[in-house]
Amino acid sequence: MTVPRRRTASEQVSVALLDAAETVLDRDGAAAVTVRAVAREAGVAPMGVYNRFSSKDGLLAALAIRAFDDLAAAIDVGPEGGPADRLHRACRGYRRFALSHPARYTLIFDVGSPAADPASPVTARGREVFAVLVDMVRGLTLRRGLDPLHAAQALWNGQHGAVTLELAGVVQTPDAAATFDQTIDVVIRGLQTPRA
Amino acid sequence: MTVPRRRTASEQVSVALLDAAETVLDRDGAAAVTVRAVAREAGVAPMGVYNRFSSKDGLLAALAIRAFDDLAAAIDVGPEGGPADRLHRACRGYRRFALSHPARYTLIFDVGSPAADPASPVTARGREVFAVLVDMVRGLTLRRGLDPLHAAQALWNGQHGAVTLELAGVVQTPDAAATFDQTIDVVIRGLQTPRA
Structure with a gap:
């Protein structure tokens, strides 16, 4: 009988602490993710959190990497379908991620994001996830003067605007889901x- | 000799208090705009603020209306030029407003905006400003299946996404101003x- 490789005890503790940090983030927002609050949530001494994540910034960086991993999974639509159809499906996955986990979404893309620091590993991970969108956009026959990088940024602008206005509750059309699809279609x- | 109508003393006090509230908003963010902080900023007793604005929510609502007035002025581009050109100029004015006054912009369009409450006068004022965009969009020959309301929302999504990602410092292209223009052009x- 073979057993799959199991996490070491140390890895298990790190995952458990990150789970606790994510619970605090989802419930109370990024400002509440302190070493002390995460320790309380996990039922360990603050030193146990401090030893692995050093600080609030360390916790938020680890949470942001995890959020980008989740976002990458949400926009992974497989190879089926034409490029526009795949983009539509990826964008719908993006919206689902944002609406399901607004605090994680805000952490990575709002003011104060660890991804705004060029030296952060979060920024490198964010760039990788953006590259997935760039690659999908390459499948389109782009208008003259547009390269895939700028085209992907334009598409990201459209979907980010749509989901953040939806989260804020200020969209001016009656059906936010339909309006999101329409915006993606327009872009x-x-x-x-x-x-022709 | 005629003189223009001058504000009454009471109106002058209200304007002075709102100026003080805006100073607090711009410097410290919406969470800091309390009756007490505004009174301190204006050099009056808290009761003087309370009598006119009742509460923090009353202050934020008055600031949000003023922000929408400023936004309306920023996107007012006059009748010159074709519809696409006018929209481009209006969108550039929109971006300038957002980048010059990020706390005011966040107040009206981020989570917690008074414009999310259907019963608020702020929401009515926001709808009026959005109607300016809808009217400009009417000048375009819209694709079949698109009405001006949904077209304007799609354009708003694109520009809101572009400026909020720029404010967060996470745009993936080197020149945010050029990328903004390109996004508006794409939309x-x-x-x-x-x-043909």
């Missing part, structure tokens, strides 16, 4: 060379 | 019937 059409 | 093209 994808605008990115491409018009069909 | 405006995506909204319109393709030229």
Whole structure:
């Protein structure tokens, strides 16, 4: 009988502490993710959290990397379908992630994000996830003057704007889900060379 | 000799208190705009603020209305130029407002905005400013299936996403101003019937 490799005891503790930190983040927001609050949530001494994550910034960086991992999974739509169809599905996954985990979404993309620091590993991970979008955009026949990087940024702008206004509750159209799809459709059409 | 109508003493006090509240907002963010902090900033007794604005929510509502007035002025581009050109200029004014006054912008469009409450006068004022964008969009030859309301929301999503990612410092392209213009161009093209 074989057993899958199990996490070491030390790894298990790190995961348990990060789970506790995520619980605090989801419930109380990024400002509440302190070494002390995470220790309380996990039922350990503050030193146990401090030894692994050093500080609030260390905790938020680890949470942000995890959030980018989750976002990467949410926009992973597989190889099926044409490029526009795949982008639509990826964008819907992106919206689901944002609406399901607003505090994680805010952590990585709002003012104060660890991904704004060029030297942070969070920024490198964010760039990798953005590269997935860039690669998907490469499948489109882009309008002259547009490269995949700028095209992907335009698409990201559209979807980020749509989900953040939805989260804020200030969208001016009656059906936010339909409006999101419509925005993605408008941007994808605008990115491409018009069909004859 | 005629003189323009001058504000009454009471109006002058209200304006002075709102100026003080705006100073607190711009410097310390919406959470810091309390009756006590505004009184301190204005050099009056808290009762003087309380009598006019009742509460923190009353202060934030008055500030949000003023922010919408400023935004309306920022996107007012006059009648010159074609519809796409006017929209581009209005969007550039929108970006300038957001970047110059990030706390005011966040107050009206982020989570916690008074404009999320359907019963608030702030929401009515926000709807009026959005209607300016809807009217400008009416000048475009919209793609079949798109009405001006949904087209304006798509454009708003694009520009809101662009400026909020810029404010957060996480844009993936080197020139945020150029990327903003490009996003607006992509959306405006995506909204319109393709030229033959």
